[in-house]
Amino acid sequence: WMRLWKAFGIILLAWGLMMLVGVATGQGTPLQPLRGLAGGGSLQAPAVPAGLSFQRVADVNALDSALAEARAAGRPVMLDFYADWCVSCKEMEHNTFPDPAVTQAVAGALMLQADVTRNSAEDKALLKRFGLIGPPAILFFGADGEERRGSRVVGYKPPAEFAPLAREALGG
Numbered sequence: 001w002m003r004l005w006k007a008f009g010i011i012l013l014a015w016g017l018m019m020l021v022g023v024a025t026g027q028g029t030p031l032q033p034l035r036g037l038a039g040g041g042s043l044q045a046p047a048v049p050a051g052l053s054f055q056r057v058a059d060v061n062a063l064d065s066a067l068a069e070a071r072a073a074g075r076p077v078m079l080d081f082y083a084d085w086c087v088s089c090k091e092m093e094h095n096t097f098p099d100p101a102v103t104q105a106v107a108g109a110l111m112l113q114a115d116v117t118r119n120s121a122e123d124k125a126l127l128k129r130f131g132l133i134g135p136p137a138i139l140f141f142g143a144d145g146e147e148r149r150g151s152r153v154v155g156y157k158p159p160a161e162f163a164p165l166a167r168e169a170l171g172g
Contacts, residue, residue, distance in 0.1 A: 052097045052106065054080060054113035059122040060129055063114065070110045071145030076170040077110045081127065081137040083117040088156040089136040099159035105167040140169035 057063040063079070070077045082089045096102055116123035116135055130139060130147075138153040151169035153162065 052103060052111050054111045057112050057114050057126075060125050063112065063126065063129075066110065066112055067141060067145060070141070071143070074143045075108065075110050076143050077112055077141040078106055078166065078170065079139040079141065080111070080113045081132060081135040081139075082113050082115050083119075083135045084115075085117060086135045091156045092136055092138075092162075096157060096159050096162050099163065101163035102159050102166065105163040106170060109170050140166065142169075142171060 055066065057066055057079075067077060080092075082093075114123075114126045116127060127134065130137070132154075136153075136155060140148040140151045142148060148169040151165055153165065157165070
């Protein structure tokens with residue numbers, strides 16, 4: 001039994017060292033702590049995925065104004081409810097939004113983002129307006145300004161599922 005415990009201790013020590021190296025090199029995921037070192041041991045920070053560029057809306061008035069401008073211009077809208085503490089939001093940000101099929105599917109749409117990280121009164125009002133309990137949630141509005149309720153995304157969606165849904169919701 002003593003050998004088993006020693007082996008277990010060595011494995012935990014190795015895992016802990018990998019986690020330390022991962023944190024020191026800026027890796028954000030505990031499941032792949034050495035991901036940035038695979039290309040020859042470079043200690044440079046990982047590249048931020050190129051994804052969608054969002055216009056932030058801070059409250060219901062800012063949202064209404066942005067939606068009205070989009071409707072007047074005949075542009076569809078994708079509204080992303082996001083929070084810094086939301087794991088699924090981070091998955092969407094790093095896996096789904098940078099995907100070329102997704103960026104193509106939402107091309108031409110006004111990209112709005114309601115950051116509800118603080119859970120302030122304004123954040124709660126934004127969520128309540130659409131009957132949401134929290135992020136992640138993505139709502140689509142057609143060029144006519146009407147929400148495409150049947151196309152709501154709540155929770156994480158991989159690119160292969162998100163792209164066709166967004167394309168259809170935005171009329172692409």
